Amino acid sequence: MSWLAEIRTSALIGTARHAVPPPPSSLGFRPPEGQSPEELLLDQAALADVATRAARHLVGTEPAAPVPASADETPEASSEAARLLDLLLNQPPVGTELRNQLVADWLHLAEASGRRVPHRLLPALLSLAKTKPAIGEHLHPSIGVRGRWLQDLGRANSAPLSPRIRHWAELAGAEALTEFAQLRFNDPATARDELDLHWESLGARERAAHLAALSTKLHSDDEGLLERALDDKAKGVREAATDLLDRLPESARARRMAARLQPLIHSKGFLRKKIDIDLPPAPDASGLRDGIAPDPRAGEPNRLARLHAIIRGAPLDVWTTASGQGPAATLTQLAGEERVVDSIAAVAASRGDLEWVRALTESRQDARLLGLLPPDEREHYLERYLRAGSVQPSLLVPLLGELPRPWGSGLADAVLERVCAKEGSPLAAMLSAVLPMALPQDVAEKCRRLEKSEDAARRRLLSDVVQYQSFRQSLTEAFR
Template sequence: MDAPDVPRPAPPDDAPEAPGEACRLLDLLLTQPPVGLELRSLLVVDWLLLAEASGRRVPHRLLPSLLMLAEAKSSVAEHLHPAIGTRGRWLQDLTAGGADPRPAMTTDWAELNSADATTELERRRRSNPAAARELLVTHWDTLGARERAAHLATLAANLRADDEELLERALDDTAKSVREVAAALLDRLPESARAVRMAARLRPLLRFKGLLRKQFEIDLPPEPDAAGLRDGIAPAPRSGEPDRLGRLDAIIRGAPLDVWTTAAGRTPAASVALLKGEPRALETIVTTAALRADLDWVRALLDVRTDLRLLNCLPAAEREDTLVRHLRGGTANPWTLVQPLRDMPRPWGRPLAEAVLEQINAKNGGQLATMLADTLPAALPPEAAEQARRLLEHPDADAARRRVLRDAVQYQSFRQSLTEAFQ
């Protein structure tokens, strides 16, 4: 009988163990957490990051419990290294059977199945956009329509002006799905030849009305000619009325935004003000500005519209200032800001944290507090935690709001203990 495989001995750890109080707190989080399960995961990640920053590691006796938590919580798994040390990695390999969980990947891209080829092309696109595009061009004529469309869509990662030649070629593809992908990508290139063609179609449709307070008035486009059909403007249906508004949307998305400022002879902000009577056109401009991350237009549009797509175009610090302005200025329903708040880097700056707490403390703020329950504890900076603590001291019949504020205070208190334990 063959002898059973004996695992190799655990190698020694070079990094020192975390301080005693820090180890005690990690043990508490893993075995008898004083906070809810979601907050526990946040605090365990905080522990791992503090250990990494101080060059310390998890004590060996806590490695099994920590690895079990990491199996259930991907956020914890992402931050295990280097805090689990050499023996932690050894134990990971041992429990995984020493196998590499990733499937073997052939080095010949053309031999991959369709889904894996798209994934690999996107990976290469992020590291070397030109080489990835040339790979696609080389194999273009051997691909099926579905593959051409899926692979072409990977150009969205690091889309560049020199992708235009392939995209123009794809506008003539026999497959509608490929042509639609090409048109959508060209919508993001305002200096392309197609953008010039769309601008020529848009300009004659723009007029002004009003003597004292001028406004844009937009005509609907005519039936597209062959060139218009090639550029992605919808043909007339076989029956029923044509979607002329849809055709206008396509032209607006494809044209440079400076068509509007040139026609108005004004800045983006002043041009936006002239579009109050054209809400559909304004919505299409919002979509276009966000796709192109055109910051001049993004900023102008944010003065009249709170939109996650626009906010995500801004640098983090400016995005935070914009959120504070919208929260305190009452220009947006606070519920519409929940997702942007969740997406902000944490911890928030003090002005944003204070503005959010003011909204939570308002008459109907309990619902906002509940919607931010998974975000607020880690998002509040330490200096704002005292404001949350003061709010808890006031009588409040809203149990949900009190629970969220209490979680935030508990999280901040425990995290402060972690910070001090690693000092």
């Protein structure tokens, strides 16, 4: 019986019934004196595991020695900068999110100063970056030649033997949709052409799901396939097509919708113009094909829903043509038609029409529209909304998180005021992953005075701000 088999037997039936075997002399291992049978068994099990792993290799192949790395000509970061990175990697004085941000900050500062990560810290940094994309995307060029060499070596050693790569149409369900979505992202035209080619082989649900995936990088060239989908027997496919065509204001369907909307709009008055809107009649065959709902079998038709469907599909310039003025003045003429303006806002948001988005943002408070504005404009409106207290702060949190950091002092002050207000504890909790990095240095100083808040969530958040800003300042000084 082999040594490994003897160890397994001792472990299975117990050391009282089967003595622990001595280790093979070829391993050069001698157990310590005075060990109990149980301790001897555990020691040898660990030894067997190490020996087995060390002897493992790919069958039929000889591992090739890696090509040595080239010399790193970029100078290493200063000893103080290296000490701070070592601290963040091995004994971080802050929470996980702040640590990750500070490591990314370190890499940015290293790049700006033309310095690199010390070689001894590369393994720990690369290991962390594998699980933290926010760090991984900032590694270059600060890891230098040796760091890139280690990355390539790791990829070569971990690359799996992949099976034959199959075409997305050969896959099924969610797997097929995932592959198609990736193709659409990388090569929109090829994805559209292939969906057109395989259209008849897909089930109704698959056609609808794959069609909806065209929303990524939607283009006027997609119109032909979407028009084809309007004639599909499946309602879900037709609805997916109309949703996408709503976002193409220069399409043939948009022109058809414009022709239906124009007769419904009437501009009245001379000094104070006002736009009145009629409700549309029952749709004809062409209207039904374009997604306008038919009359129900029983009860009254929802003519308002028909109007909204027409508005969503028509170009927005139908309204400015009717008013003879720009979007802002047109909205003034639509005063009192809140449902119509809601539909116009949905259209402006889905198409990203900045002229209409700006006009709508001036007349209504809609967080969905704010997300489409350039960052500096968005910051202005967010500050205004926060100070007015007219929008639920929780609705603004995603928009605050997307702004470039640090924020301007005006917005930072407005956020801090809301966080420190009596009802600000929930907002503090929601902003815990954002605020420490978002506050500029001058506003962060205020947090030191507010750090003794009685509320735990606010106290923790303000403490994180102080910790982050303090460590960030140390990093900045270390790279001077």
